[in-house]
Amino acid sequence: MPDSKLLWFLSTERMSVQVEGHTFVPDDEGYIAVPENLGTQIKHPTFQYVGRERPNKKSIEPYRPVASVGPISDAAASGEPLAALHPPKVPRRGPRKRRFWAEARAAAMRWLVDEGCPAPGDGRQAILEHHITEWLQQHGHEAGEATIRRHVAEWISERRVELKTLP
Secondary structure (H helix, E strand, O other), X not given: OOOOOEEEEEEOOOOOEEEOOEEEOOOOOOEEEEEHHHHOOOOOOOEEEEEOOOOOOOOOOXXXXXXXXXXXXXXXXXXXXXXXXXXXXXXXXXXXXXXXXXXXHHHHHHHHHHHOOOOOOOOHHHHHHHHHHHHXXXXXXXXXXXXXXXXXXXXXXXXXXXXXHOO
């Protein structure tokens, strides 16, 4: 089976989901990787689409169906220990967080106070993402679409928590 592209979801209640006979179980942070062709069938309100990459990736292996066991490779047949065949992965540090994100967050929070929190699927998160993209450009900064989407989703979650704790 060729490698399919993955879509990542966050299960806010750590629920597993079953799609076309496959059960997807969230990791310890609530993230689930689903093949792209099955992702459109996840419509439960406690599942939030987060994108094609997992935020704050840990060294986890996403779901990959196993079709069959193939022949043993020459390297494996040589009798070398598995550690020699697959050296341990070196943990990588992500890029340092740019200072302008604190200011962008403040602009987003002002927007969220004025316009209200987007509801899942209403399209207003995209409007906020566009607002932040314009804000970044006006202030001489730039960021990728996925980065902006990740930050905006995080800020929306923060605002929802704030709204729940207000008297």
